[in-house]
Amino acid sequence: xxxxxxxxxxxxxxxxxxxxxxxxxxxxxxxxxxxxxxxxxxxxxxxxxxxxxxxxxxxxxxxxxxxxxxxxxxxxxxxxxxxxxxxxxxxxxxxxxxxxxxxxxxxxxxxxxxxxxxxxxxxxxxxxxxxxxxxxxxxxxxxxxxxxxxxxxxxxxxxxxxxxxxxxxxxxxxxxxxxxxxxxxxxxxxxxxxxxxxxxxxxxxxxxxxxxxxxxxxxxxxxxxxxxxxxxxxxxxxxxxxxxxxxxxxxxxxxxxxxxxxxxxxxxxxxxxxxxxxxxxxxxxxxxxxxxxxxxxxxxxxxxxxxxxxxxxxxxxxxxxxxxxxxxxxxxxxxxxxxxxxxxxxxxxxxxxx
Amino acid sequence: xxxxxxxxxxxxxxxxxxxxxxxxxxxxxxxxxxxxxxxxxxxxxxxxxxxxxxxxxxxxxxxxxxxxxxxxxxxxxxxxxxxxxxxxxxxxxxxxxxxxxxxxxxxxxxxxxxxxxxxxxxxxxxxxxxxxxxxxxxxxxxxxxxxxxxxxxxxxxxxxxxxxxxxxxxxxxxxxxxxxxxxxxxxxxxxxxxxxxxxxxxxxxxxxxxxxxxxxxxxxxxxxxxxxxxxxxxxxxxxxxxxxxxxxxxxxxxxxxxxxxxxxxxxxxxxxxxxxxxxxxxxxxxxxxxxxxxxxxxxxxxxxxxxxxxxxxxxxxxxxxxxxxxxxxxxxxxxxxxxxxxxxxxxxxxxxxxxxxxxxxxxxxxxxxxxxxxxxxxxxxxxxxxxxxxxxxxxxxxxxxxxxxxxxxxxxxxxxxxxxxxxxxxxxxxxxxxxxxxxxxxxxxxxxxxxxxxxxxxxxxxxxxxxxxxxxxxxxxxxxxxxxxxxxxxxxxxxxxxxxxxxxxxxxxxxxxxxxxxxxxxxxxxxxxxxxxxxxxx
Numbered sequence: 025x026x027x028x029x030x031x032x033x034x035x036x037x038x039x040x041x042x043x044x045x046x047x048x049x050x051x052x053x054x055x056x057x058x059x060x061x062x063x064x065x066x067x068x069x070x071x072x073x074x075x076x077x078x079x080x081x082x083x084x085x086x087x088x089x090x091x092x093x094x095x096x097x098x099x100x101x102x103x104x105x106x107x108x109x110x111x112x113x114x115x116x117x118x119x120x121x122x123x124x125x126x127x128x129x130x131x132x133x134x135x136x137x138x139x140x141x142x143x144x145x146x147x148x149x150x151x152x153x154x155x156x157x158x159x160x161x162x163x164x165x166x167x168x169x170x171x172x173x174x175x176x177x178x179x180x181x182x183x184x185x186x187x188x189x190x191x192x193x194x195x196x197x198x199x200x201x202x203x204x205x206x207x208x209x210x211x212x213x214x215x216x217x218x219x220x221x222x223x224x225x226x227x228x229x230x231x232x233x234x235x236x237x238x239x240x241x242x243x244x245x246x247x248x249x250x251x252x253x254x255x256x257x258x259x260x261x262x263x264x265x266x267x268x269x270x271x272x273x274x275x276x277x278x279x280x281x282x283x284x285x286x287x288x289x290x291x292x293x294x295x296x297x298x299x300x301x302x303x304x305x306x307x308x309x310x311x312x313x314x315x316x317x318x319x320x321x322x323x324x325x326x327x328x329x330x331x332x333x334x335x336x337x338x339x340x341x342x343x344x345x346x347x348x349x350x351x352x353x354x355x356x357x358x359x360x361x362x363x364x365x366x367x368x369x370x371x372x373x374x375x376x377x378x
Numbered sequence: 379x380x381x382x383x384x385x386x387x388x389x390x391x392x393x394x395x396x397x398x399x400x401x402x403x404x405x406x407x408x409x410x411x412x413x414x415x416x417x418x419x420x421x422x423x424x425x426x427x428x429x430x431x432x433x434x435x436x437x438x439x440x441x442x443x444x445x446x447x448x449x450x451x452x453x454x455x456x457x458x459x460x461x462x463x464x465x466x467x468x469x470x471x472x473x474x475x476x477x478x479x480x481x482x483x484x485x486x487x488x489x490x491x492x493x494x495x496x497x498x499x500x501x502x503x504x505x506x507x508x509x510x511x512x513x514x515x516x517x518x519x520x521x522x523x524x525x526x527x528x529x530x531x532x533x534x535x536x537x538x539x540x541x542x543x544x545x546x547x548x549x550x551x552x553x554x555x556x557x558x559x560x561x562x563x564x565x566x567x568x569x570x571x572x573x574x575x576x577x578x579x580x581x582x583x584x585x586x587x588x589x590x591x592x593x594x595x596x597x598x599x600x601x602x603x604x605x606x607x608x609x610x611x612x613x614x615x616x617x618x619x620x621x622x623x624x625x626x627x628x629x630x631x632x633x634x635x636x637x638x639x640x641x642x643x644x645x646x647x648x649x650x651x652x653x654x655x656x657x658x659x660x661x662x663x664x665x666x667x668x669x670x671x672x673x674x675x676x677x678x679x680x681x682x683x684x685x686x687x688x689x690x691x692x693x694x695x696x697x698x699x700x701x702x703x704x705x706x707x708x709x710x711x712x713x714x715x716x717x718x719x720x721x722x723x724x725x726x727x728x729x730x731x732x733x734x735x736x737x738x739x740x741x742x743x744x745x746x747x748x749x750x751x752x753x754x755x756x757x758x759x760x761x762x763x764x765x766x767x768x769x770x771x772x773x774x775x776x777x778x779x780x781x782x783x784x785x786x787x788x789x790x791x792x793x794x795x796x797x798x799x800x801x802x803x804x805x806x807x808x809x810x811x812x813x814x815x816x817x818x819x820x821x822x823x824x825x826x827x828x829x830x831x832x833x834x835x836x837x838x839x840x841x842x843x844x845x846x847x848x849x850x851x852x853x854x855x856x857x858x859x860x861x862x863x864x865x866x867x868x869x870x871x872x873x874x875x876x877x878x879x880x881x882x883x884x885x886x887x888x889x890x891x892x893x894x895x896x897x898x899x900x901x902x903x904x905x906x907x908x909x910x911x912x913x914x915x916x
Contacts, residue, residue, distance in 0.1 A: 071800075072797075072800045072803065073797055073798075073799030073800035073802075073803050074799065074802075074803040074806075075799060077799070077802045077803045077806045077837070078798065078799040078802050078803070079429055079430035080429050080430070080516075087836070088519075089429055089516060089519060090806070092429065092514050093429045093430065096429070123422075123430045124420065124422060124430075124601075125420065125422050125600035125601050126422040126423045126428070126430070126584055126585075126600055127600055132600075132601075135599075191633075191635060194636065194639065195639075198639065198643070199639050199642075199643065202643075206639075206640055206643070206645045207636055207639075208416070208629060208631055208636070208640065209602065209603075209629075213414065213603065213627050213629055214408065214409060214412065214414075214627075323632045323633055324633050324636065325636075326629075326630065326631045326632060326633065326636065328599075328601060328602045332632065333601065336420070336601070339767070339768075339797060339798060339799070340798065340799055341797070341799035341800075
């Protein structure tokens, strides 16, 4: 985004305002996070289904084994005590242990979050790269064939559930054409193990300078990212169109046009920059939703992300991972909102003044 | 924009993907020596005795650890299956059973080594078996079924000989030592990681395998994949050979359709958990080997809670047994891929002294109505029929057909589909009146089935039946050493179960192992997983 416009004649830099807002936002989100924590904790315990019975499911597991699992999970104590212990654990950075994978939840989330984030970022990038030009094109000629075409594409993207479009893409590009690699996770299983630096494979391979590994990881990423991008195309393209329509009708655009500025300058520099705020808001929401809601894509493509992890845990009434996942999502949501706020400040310096 | 344009756009993207793809040169070689096994389940521990261990984890442990003995294999209807009655040495080169059946002596292979290079000694065996019966895990209750309960029963005779003594000549003592729980662990390595709170190093062994098995663990990513590397020192495969594949990749692929695609494209070597209709379709296409083995140590039941009215009346249970549309159920739920356990006729000498045995039940609505009237319920009653979400693919069509059929004799059925954890909780607490569940027995002998699934106030006694006659015969048969008398006891148990009808055995579903034609050696195993050590490439 062009941040070069000499935005204001005010002496204070926009960064000070942004930092102040960010700090206030973070502080005010703490009670919300605590609320989410307690609510999830209680909700999991209200749900029917006893994880101890489920996990003590050996061919000969009797009452003693069930009690042992219950003790291991700390479920033999009264619920208020469990809650206090849990809050204490979270405060000291422990999220408990998953019975489903046998690993500490923190380890699992740390390993799986980069997978989900990499997929979501890529999908969002693809979606934005498609949606903004489409939205602008539709807004420039409302009611035209282009506009209807975009509307149809958006409707299609929203209507087709991700697991259908995912399976369809696999069927065509892997099964029929053999163009895509097998849809099984982040990297070819026969390839050497990837470097483990940030957990983002594309970044890691680039850091160690492994071109072949990078291509491998990228080719595994294309289909799932495309599946998700198609799904979120609609809200982004529609909001771009609506916002652009409003801005294009306003006085300063008419002035700019009447002054004979080149159309490209009018649309991109003046109109788009003013129209981008609602798009940013929606992009933030879409991003948060995608992280949690891409469980079907993760399942279909065997993507080792956090959403499918949480779903498996939920089906098994495995408390710790579900609670950890919800806490993670809530924290991410706070962070995304914050980022959107910061971007607001950059796109429109008036906002940082309040 | 039309779908064609969309497809074209996608095609462009996919072309870009392939250009990005590229291929590694040395891959073909390592691909041929690698077994890629795909599954929907997860490996969650390297120690199979941990509570909550998944079946996939059993399969891994079978390859990473040795046990003293192992099951042989036999042909059953043209397929290779494990053989409970032919137990051969694994870590033991041979074993002796005393004449009274009370003492088992195992002679260890002298050249056996753990994967860290240290020799396997009788001390390691003793420590491992002590751990199995002492530590809080799933091993103790399993070994209990073979009268193995105390460390006092395991005695080191010399560095390569260990003796197991039994209080009674239990038929299942030896087979229990071949199950996944009786692993032999490198005791020195494990003790180095034991703590006062965790004397059996359970935390460490969950993440680390310290065995002498055919494969060592290279990569362990729960929920994603486990990669195993062949142990060249292991020579337990048929006469002094290491395992067939250099590398095994066991990968979790949650989506069944994707697993089917992978094996059909030749990218995966073997898969056993496809949808019944996918397996059927792949078989018809004829490109792959589809080995369909009825799971002869497992049964799918329709069970009654015999403590809950009206199912406390045997007539009601028999009425329902006469009102189930068996053939339709078998077709709708399994596409006929399995071995039916209904529609038998018991003549002279029947029932066979085995369990499960085909039952003389069939659809007969007139008989069902008559039995209901005898039970004092001529107008029927209302009840629920429950199953868990995990079984929905087979249980959902079953439930619909059962409801439809029972309506004809006046029984109104409400279908209840429950999340797995909730269903297991309700079943344990004996709160479900009428439901379908499955069982599996690693050691499929009739007394074992009846003791585990028809006696006691415990979860696996689905019907909560408590019949003095079943309790007595099953309890005695366990220690019966005379095969003829044992067969008589098994027949008596089968007859009694038919008379009481606490649950209706429906069928044994097939295990459809779908594999590339180049994969040889597949054998149906007691833990219903692939034993990677059986396999090799032609």
